Amino acid sequence: MAVIPIYTYPDPVLAKKCEDVVEINDELITLAHDMVDTMFEAPGIGLAAPQVGRSIRLIVVDLNPGEDAAEAACLFNPTIVSKEGSSCIEEGCLSVPDYAVEVPRAAKVVVEALNEEGKKIRLEAEGMLATCLQHEIDHLEGTVIIDYVSSLKRSLYKKRRLKKMKKGDA
Incomplete structure (x- = not known):
């Protein structure tokens, strides 16, 4: 397994809508496992795959990171099939370092996806898992958390990140 560099905002790969995975093969399973290690x-x-430079519909999630890689869910072509209620908690993002924003989400979701064996699975989630799934599926649509704030706040964030990068702090 390997750790892959994480792309950060405003890299163009983060704004692209991702392609469906047509065939789950050894290369994609290795990518998914490398994404778990990276996470x-x-x-x-x-x-999500775009965060490591791949514009495909693949996400990995694990609410207990680092405890057991086998517990992480690798989801190919995940789709939210139903939403219920509302929630708004502060979220951070590995692709938007040093930034958090409250994002309106559904409180409960049902997600359908393919697992590593290519079998259709259905996840019913609420709380932090529901938020996490919606956040990662947003990435597959080309949306990052900073897209939920005003253009002024986005430009201030970009300026701050550029200044940090010039200093070598990023």
């Missing part, structure tokens, strides 16, 4: 290393509770 644990970061540390984070979710990671």
Whole structure:
């Protein structure tokens, strides 16, 4: 397994809508496992393929990062099939370092996806898992948390990140 560099905002790959996975093969399973390692290393509770430079519909999630890689869910072509209620908690993102924003989400979701064996699975989630799934699926649509704030706040964030990068702090 390997840790993969995480792309950060405003990299164009984060704004692209991702392509469906047509065939789950050994290369994609290795990518998914490398994404789990990357997520644990970061540390984070979710990671989407565009965050590691791949515009495909693949996410990994684990609410107990680093405890047991086998517990992480690798979801191919995840789709939210139903939403219920509302929630708004502060979220961070590995691709938007040093930033958090409250994002309106559904309180409960049902997600359908393919697992590593290519079998259709259905996840019913609420609380932090529901938020995490919605956050990662947003990435597959080309949306990051900073897209939920005003253009002024986005430009201030970009300026602050550029200044940090010039100093070598990023």
